Amino acid sequence: MxxxxxxxxxxxxxxxxxxxxxxxxxxxxxxxxxxxxxxxxxxxxxxxxxxxxxxxxxxxxxxxxxxxxxxxxxxxxxxxxxxxxxxxxxxxxxxxxxELDRNFGQNELKRLGIKTLPFKEFTSFKEAIEYVTKNPDSYVIKPSGEIQELKQLLFVGSDDSGSDVIRVLKAYEKTWGDHFGAFQLQKKVKGVEISASAFFNGKKFLSPVNITFEHKKLFPGELGVSTGEMGSSMFWVKESPIFDATLLKFEKTLADKNFIGHIDLNCIVNGNGIFPLEFTSRFGYPQIMIQRAGLLEPLGVFFTKLAEGKNFHIAVKKGFQVGVFMVVPPFPFTDKKAFNLFSKDAVVIFKKELKEGVHPMHLKQINGEWLITGDTGIAVLVTGTGITMKDAQRNMYNKVQHIIINNCYYRTDIGDRWFEDFDKLWSWGWL
The missing domain is CATH 3.40.50.720 (NAD(P)-binding Rossmann-like Domain)
Known part of the structure; x- marks a missing residue:
């Protein structure tokens, strides 16, 4: 004792x-x-x-x-x-x-010999519009710095002439003026969006590594505004060709730069290679909570060993982990009046006791009741695990059915991407 x-x-x-x-x-x-x-x-x-x-x-x-x-x-x-x-x-x-300086991140990838997509950085909408006009193609508009937290500003073009990107740039120029800051135009490439991530103990990456598939759009079927995240599916692996070709090459640099924590690199992969998009050099949300659903040791012990620089194998569940956000108005937008009207202090009600898999997000607790607070409208994350993706999805959505939150909405297809992406990744040799 x-x-x-x-x-x-x-x-x-x-x-x-x-x-x-x-x-x-x-x-x-x-x-x-x-x-x-x-x-x-x-x-x-x-x-x-x-x-x-x-x-x-x-x-x-x-x-x-x-x-x-x-x-x-x-x-x-x-x-x-x-x-x-x-x-x-x-x-x-x-x-x-x-993470915050996209130009720096891309240049570091190049320094380590990692293939990157062509990009150009701008601070002027007018110059960016002129560039697309002279170089017609499909582009992605990617804000840099703190403003990249406003996920709805990221725009993925679909027109090969770049005309849709030009229209969005003109709209941003009218609404943001000179307050937007730096942003990138990155050439768009088709493929599977996937992220490789790992915990770093100050000297080396710990095994296993984590492979995550994010679901960023508000509605099922990848429709609607980009939210940053509506849910993710993931699994842990001892070896990953994607991780080996990207993040693993940063091991010496991260040790030299005194980093201890979690780092994620989001990529597009296809039959021609791996194309890194952006770093998340911290916990991902909801990634860390879904990872927690797969960990087999207490978090306090895990984080202490990590911070002490100990080299250990991470004990994790076999199979898959999934997680879905249950959100309320005005998510994913910022509207204090709407939040106060529809969501503030709304109660999270459980039809039956759920001991595992329901993770409090922007909540407070009064007399044992969970109430929504903050200003974003993210109520809870619900996770599920299983040997197959179908098992994990079933486990997660069964829990969702036992939670009542007034005016709540969530995606009903978290994890479905896997069934098509698996075939592509396998045929390209990335699994």
Missing amino acids: KKNIVNKKNILFVSRYGETLDIAFAIQKEGHKVKMFIEDKGCKEIGTGFIPKVLDWKKHKDWADLFIFDYTGYGEICESLRKEGKLVIGGSVYTDNL
């Missing part, structure tokens, strides 16, 4: 939007002491009633045995804490730049 108490940690979460509530809550239930700081003003109420909250994380530095930073932009702080001898899960200045 005494040994058990000694192993319990004080874990401080420094969060941008409260996205790691589920992780912190799970670690707390394992017996560790947890505190969370949330930076964004509109998200301050998230987690209230679930876990202890703090107004200034720096005042709790001496209390914490382990720091977990859940977003990009904290790299310099993470490096400073590591120099002080602290255990830290989080980025570095280098990995922040990989």
